[in-house]
Amino acid sequence: MYKSATLLGFAKAGKTTYLAALWQSLRAGDCPLAYKVEALPEDRAYLARIADDWLKANEMPRTRVGVPQHVDLTLTAAANGDQFSLHVPDISGEVFEQQLQDRYFSPELSKMLVESSGFLFFINPGSVNTAGLIEEGLIVSDQLKALARASESGPPPVEKEETAATATQTQTKPWDFSCVGSDAAVVELMQAVDFARRDVALSKVSVVISAWDLVDAVCESPDAYLEQYLPLFSQYIHGNQNWPRYSLFGVSAQGGDYSKPDEKTKLLHMQQPWKRVRVTSSAPGDFNILSPLLDAISST
Amino acid sequence: MTSDLPAEGSSEGNDPASEGGIRLWSGDFVNLAGASYYKRRGNERLILLAGLPDSGKTSLLIAPYVRLLGGPIGEVNFSETRTLIGFEKRCHLSRIKSAGSEPDIDRTKLTDVLQILHLDLKIANQPEIRTLLLPDISGEAFELAADSDHETEKLAIMREADYLAFLIDAGKLLDVRQRHAAVERLRLMVQSLKRANLIELPEVTLLATKIDLVPLDQRNTVIAMCQELAEEFQSDELKVTVQMVSTRKRAETPYEGLQEEMLRWVG
Numbered sequence: 419m420y421k422s423a424t425l426l427g428f429a430k431a432g433k434t435t436y437l438a439a440l441w442q443s444l445r446a447g448d449c450p451l452a453y454k455v456e457a458l459p460e461d462r463a464y465l466a467r468i469a470d471d472w473l474k475a476n477e478m479p480r481t482r483v484g485v486p487q488h489v490d491l492t493l494t495a496a497a498n499g500d501q502f503s504l505h506v507p508d509i510s511g512e513v514f515e516q517q518l519q520d521r522y523f524s525p526e527l528s529k530m531l532v533e534s535s536g537f538l539f540f541i542n543p544g545s546v547n548t549a550g551l552i553e554e555g556l557i558v559s560d561q562l563k564a565l566a567r568a569s570e571s572g573p574p575p576v577e578k579e580e581t582a583a584t585a586t587q588t589q590t591k592p593w594d595f596s597c598v599g600s601d602a603a604v605v606e607l608m609q610a611v612d613f614a615r616r617d618v619a620l621s622k623v624s625v626v627i628s629a630w631d632l633v634d635a636v637c638e639s640p641d642a643y644l645e646q647y648l649p650l651f652s653q654y655i656h657g658n659q660n661w662p663r664y665s666l667f668g669v670s671a672q673g674g675d676y677s678k679p680d681e682k683t684k685l686l687h688m689q690q691p692w693k694r695v696r697v698t699s700s701a702p703g704d705f706n707i708l709s710p711l712l713d714a715i716s717s718t
Numbered sequence: 719m720t721s722d723l724p725a726e727g728s729s730e731g732n733d734p735a736s737e738g739g740i741r742l743w744s745g746d747f748v749n750l751a752g753a754s755y756y757k758r759r760g761n762e763r764l765i766l767l768a769g770l771p772d773s774g775k776t777s778l779l780i781a782p783y784v785r786l787l788g789g790p791i792g793e794v795n796f797s798e799t800r801t802l803i804g805f806e807k808r809c810h811l812s813r814i815k816s817a818g819s820e821p822d823i824d825r826t827k828l829t830d831v832l833q834i835l836h837l838d839l840k841i842a843n844q845p846e847i848r849t850l851l852l853p854d855i856s857g858e859a860f861e862l863a864a865d866s867d868h869e870t871e872k873l874a875i876m877r878e879a880d881y882l883a884f885l886i887d888a889g890k891l892l893d894v895r896q897r898h899a900a901v902e903r904l905r906l907m908v909q910s911l912k913r914a915n916l917i918e919l920p921e922v923t924l925l926a927t928k929i930d931l932v933p934l935d936q937r938n939t940v941i942a943m944c945q946e947l948a949e950e951f952q953s954d955e956l957k958v959t960v961q962m963v964s965t966r967k968r969a970e971t972p973y974e975g976l977q978e979e980m981l982r983w984v985g
Contacts, residue, residue, distance in 0.1 A: 521745065525738030549787065550814040552821040553968040560968070591817045593810040598802075601787060606745070606802050614740050649789040653796040657840030659847065660798070 421715045422505035424530050426607060427540030428600075429511030432628025432671060434481055436540065436707075437489065437508055438472035439671035441465045443692040443707045444491070451708050453493040464508075465489060473691055475672070475682045481510040486526065504715075514607055519595035523614055531614040536714030537623040541604060543633045546647055549599030601648045608651075612660045622663040624710035625655065630668035630698060631675070640666040641700040665713045667705065668698040745803030747833035750875075752800070753851050756836070757878075762849040764878050765983045767925075768911065769885030770864075770903050771857030774927035776826050777965040778885070779852045780808045781973075782837060782980050784965075791977055793842035794984060800836045808854075826856040832875060839984060848984055863914075864907040870914035877916055881983055883923040884908055884951070888962065889931035891940050901947065908951050921957040923982070924948045929962040930969035937962075 425433040444455040459465070464487045471478055481487060487508040494501050507530050517523050523531065591597070598606070608623075615621065627633070627640045637643040644652035644666070655664050673694025674681040685694050697705040748756075756762040767775045783805040786796040799805065811822040826833075835852040853875055862869040876882065884907070890900040911917055924944055932940050941960065948958040961982075964974040 518742075521742040523740040523742065528738060528740045531740075549809070551812055551967065552814055552816075552818055553812065553966065555814055556821075557968050589817070590811060591815065593807050593816075595803075597810060597813065597815045598806050599787070602802060602806060605799075609798060609800075609802070610742055613742060645789070650787050650796055653786065653790060653840070654798070657795045657797040657847075 419502040420505070421502055421535040422507075422530075422533060423536050423538060423711055423714050424534040425506065425508055425538050425540060426514065426611065426623075427511055427542075428515055428545070428603065428607075429480070430542055430545045431511055431540035432542045432626070432669070433511070433538075433540045434468055434478045434508055435472065435671045436538070436626065436628065436669060436710075437465075437506065438468040438478065439692070439695050440707050440711065441489075441491075442469050442472060443695060444493070445469075446690065446692045448690060449692045451706055452497070452712070453495055453708060455491055456494045457492055459490050459492075461488075461490070472672075475676050475685050477676060481508055483510045483512045483516075486510070486513075486530070504711075506711075515595060515603075518603075518606055518610060523610070528614060531611055532618055534621065536621050536716070537611065538710050538714050539604070539608065539623050539625045540628050541600075541625065541648065541651075542628045543643065543647065544629050546600040549597075549602065601650045604648065604651045605654045608654065608661065620660065620663070622665075622714050622716065623655075623661060624665045624667060624714040626710050627666070627668045628671060630696065631670040631673070634668065634670075634698070637668075639700040640668045640698070643668070665710065666700045667710045667713075669707070669710065670694075670696040671707070743800055745801060746807070747801055747804045747831075747854070748836045748851070749831055749834065752836070753834050756849050756851060759849070761846055762851055763880040763983060763985055764851045764853070764875070766853060766855075766876055766879035766882045767885055768855075768860055768873075768876070768882065768907065769857060769927075770861055770900075770907060771825065773857060773885040773887050774965065775857065775885055776808055776823055776854055778925075778927065778963065778979070779835060779854055780805050781965045781976055782839075782850065782983070783835075784809060784812075785973070785976065785980070790842075791980055794980065795840040795842065797838040797840040797847050799838065801834075804833070804835050804854075826854050828856040828858045828862075841984070850983060860907050861903070864903060864910050867910070867914065870910055870916060873911070873914075873916055876911065877918050879919060880985065881923075882917065882919050883925040883961075885925050885927050886944070886947075888926040888929045888940050891926070891943050892932055892936060897943075901943075904947070905950070912956075917956065920955065921959065922951075924951065924958050924960050925979070926960070926962045928964060928966075929974055930964040930966045930971070934970070 427433050443449045443451060468478060489506045489508060491504045492501055493504055517527060627643050633643055655661055673685050676682050688694060695707045697707060697709055699705050767778060769775050785791050810816050811818055811824060833854050835854060837850040839848045841848060859872060863873055886904050890896040924947060926940055926944050944960040948960050952958045962975050963979045965976060967973060
C-alpha cells in the first residue's frame with residue numbers, strides 16, 4: 419500500500435521540525451508508536467541533517483525555495499507487521515506564498531497536491547501576523563491622549579508634532595500578497611489546494627498548530643486558538659463543504675523555546691529525546707507525533 | 719462547491735497550465751460568466767449598491783469580509799470566497815501594512831468589465847450555503863447614467879438585483895454647502911434608473927451612509943430629509959425604506975447599523 423501526505427504551510431510554520439521529530443520518534447526503539455521504521459530509507463541525507471539539528475536543539479534550517487525535499491519511509495505496524503510506504507514532500511513555505519501571488523501552481527507542486535492522500539496544514543502561532551486596521555491604531559492613540567489629558571502628570575498634547583510627522587508619511591506601500599494577514603492567507607492557500615484537487619476525491623486535512631508550548635497556557639484547545647487568533651480560517655474549516663473532514667492538533671515538536679538557554683539545556687538533558695514532543699487535540703483521546711499524519715491519510 | 723467555476727480576470731499570454739501546472743482563478747473579481755455560474759447554483763443574492771462617487775459603496779461592499787475577519791457576524795459565518803484578493807486589495811489602504819496614516823479606500827475605477835466580489839456564507843443551523851454577489855460599480859458610472867439615457871443601459875445588471883440600495887452620504891446632508899447638490903444628484907440618478915426600467919424590485923432601501931459623521935442630536939434632521947426623499951422616490955410599484963449605516967470602527971457607536979444591513983443582504 420502507498421500513501422502520500424503533503425505538508426502545507428507558509429515559512430516558519432513548523433513543517434520541517436515536525437518531520438525531524440517524527441523521524442526521530444519512529445527511529446527510537448522505546449517510543450510507543452503504532453508504527454515503526456524498520457528499514458532505513460534509501461535516500462536519508464535530508465532526514466539525517468534535520469534530525470541532527472533537532473537532536474542538538476538547534477533552529478531548523480529553512481527549506482530551500484525551489485528544492486522540495488522528498489522523504490520516503492516504509493512504516494511497519496507494531497501490532498501485526500503490516501507495512502505501507504509513505505511519501506512526504508517537504509516544500510518551502512515561500513513557494514506557497516510566491517505561487518499564490520503568481521496565481522499559478524507549478525507542475526511539480528500541482529502533481530504533489532493532486533496525488534496526495536491527505537494534508538497536514540501547519541500554523542505557527544509565533545509567525546501569525548494580523549492585518550491590523552489603521553483605525554485600530556488611531557483608537558489606541560485616542561485612548562492614550564484621553565489618558566494623558568486626564569492625568570496631570572501625563573505628557574502634553576502632541577497634536578501638532580503628530581500632524582507634521584504624518585504629513586511626511588503620505589507614501590503608501592503598494593499591495594502584494596505579503597500584505598495579506600495570516601488568517602486570510604491560510605484560507606486562500608486552502609482554497610487553492612481545494613481548487614487544485616477539483617477533479618479528485620475529497621481528502622482529509624490535519625491542521626497542526628505548531629509550537630503549541632507557546633500558547634497552551636492561554637488557549638485550552640487548538641479549536642479555541644483558531645477561534646481567537648485565526649477566526650476566518652476557523653469559520654472556513656467549520657463551514658466549508660469542500661473540507662468536510664479535518665482534525666485539529668496542537669504539536670510541540672521542539673518541546674520548548676531553543677532561544678531560552680535554560681529551556682534548551684533542559685531539553686538536551688532529556689534521556690529520551692522523543693519525549694520532548696507533546697501533542698494535544700480538541701478531540702478526546704491520547705495523541706502522539708504520528709497522530710496528525712495517520713489522521714490525514716486514514717480514510718483515503 | 720465552486721471548483722468548476724471558470725477562472726477569470728488576470729490570466730494572460732500562454733496558459734502554463736498546459737505544461738502540467740495549475741492556473742488558479744485570479745482572485746480579483748468574478749465576471750458576469752462567473753456570476754451566472756452562481757445563479758445556476760441557486761441560493762445566491764445579488765446585492766446592488768447604487769450611489770454617486772464617494773457615497774461609500776466600496777467600503778460597504780467589503781464590510782462583510784472585513785467583519786468576518788474578526789469572527790462570525792451573529793449567526794452568519796464565512797464559508798468561502800473566490801475574490802479574497804479583490805477584498806484584500808480594496809482593504810489595503812485601511813490597513814497598517816499599507817503604511818498610510820489615515821484609513822482610505824481606492825476609488826473604484828470606471829472599467830469595461832463589471833467586477834463582482836463573491837462571498838459564500840454559512841448560517842448557523844442551516845445546511846445550505848448562501849452566496850452574496852457584490853458588484854463593485856464605479857460611482858462615475860451612476861453619475862454618467864444620471865446625465866444620459868445612453869449610459870443607463872450599461873447598468874443592466876441592476877435588473878437582476880435581489881437587494882438594491884441607493885446610497886447617500888449622511889455627512890453631505892448636514893453640510894449646507896453640499897446638501898442641495900447631493901440631493902439633486904441622487905434625485906437625478908434615481909429618476910434616470912427608473913426611466914430606464916432598471917429597478918424591478920418592489921422594495922428598495924435609501925441608505926444614509928457615514929452616519930457616524932452625524933452627531934446624535936442631529937440624527938432626526940438627517941432621517942427627516944431621507945424620509946422626504948424616500949417618499950419622493952416611492953410609487954405604487956416601489957416601496958422605499960430608509961436605513962442608516964456606518965462602516966467605521968473609530969466612532970461613538972462602531973459599525974452602526976452594519977450588522978442589520980448585512981442581515982438584509984443575506985435575506
